[in-house]
Amino acid sequence: MRRTAGKRLARGWIAGLLLGAATLCIPGVLFSDVAKPQIPSARGEQCVEPVEIMRRDHFDFMKHDRDTTVHEGVRSIKHSLAGCIDCHASRDTGGQFISINAEGQFCQTCHTYAAVKIDCFTCHAAVPATKVSQSP
């Protein structure tokens, strides 16, 4: 008798949990009005790492390599912010580079979507170095 009551209670809990989980999932699927980020196309053929890895780990790569450069003077690093900007900065109709952290640009478009505020560009240049911008 007691065991049956226990089973009923457990079934109730599971049903409740399932219902709760389902309710939580609904808004994400049905009512999402956040558009996927439209990432501007880049120059060059291949990124320094596969795209999926870069999306997940780019900040770890950059943080590791920035310490190597700043403290040890190693300049031939693979993952540099300047490297990102060289390939991913877009130009406006007049041929001038647009800041990579401007709305809709490579860095900003994803970070707006992910609601992550980046402060790289309070110090770092957001357009390629002059040498690069002079070349076509």
Add this chain to the structure above:
Amino acid sequence: MSESEYSKSGSLRRRFFTQAGGGVALLALAPGVRLAELAIAASDDEPVSDKHRWGLWVDTSRCVDGCDKCVSACNEEHGLSGMDRPETDAQWIRKVDLQDEVTGRELSLPLMCQHCEEPPCVDVCPTGASFRREDGIVLVDKHICIGCRYCMMACPFHARAFIHEELSGQKTHSPRGKGVVESCTLCVHRVDEGRTPACVEACSNAGNDALVFGDLKDEEGRLALILDENEGVELRSDLELNTAVRYSEV
């Protein structure tokens, strides 16, 4: 992933030591070859080492009163655009005019971070942002700096500046921004490429040659030879900081 990155840099270090060992063997084979030259020829993916100590010689007798080519070259190189507020604008290098009260002798000299061997800014920094690279260049890691400005108070040369306002248009090789301290980097981005600092180049282009850049540890280098012949005055030598910037006849 970061784990494998670290192990990769570990193997890099081992490779560096192996190469250094090869250098010694070569030295034994060819007596005319100096180890310093081998080190300079090494590729740029090796960490900087204490084989070098970069320094400056300032010949005050050649420094022209009223000339500020070094200052403008520094401003241009690092994009130090002033806010037209002399009290707080960043000055990585400034011209100082001195006059001896007794003899009346006048002197004009450039003053910048002296890249001390025992830097007071590094001693007082609570976060480790102020640091001295293995090759003697004293820098601020702006990623770690919290803008407390202890280093500015500790520096006897007033060499550091704090950025009070938001900046734009920074140079790729010289990131700088609001809320952190900065100072002369001895043009570390140029040094790592084997070039001389912008101020030295400008002084030389102007025909004054008052500034000489070089390796204090290279016994046959130009800087060491100059310091053999001249006294090489250390500013505030009473503090025993062993500065890398040396002056003539101050």
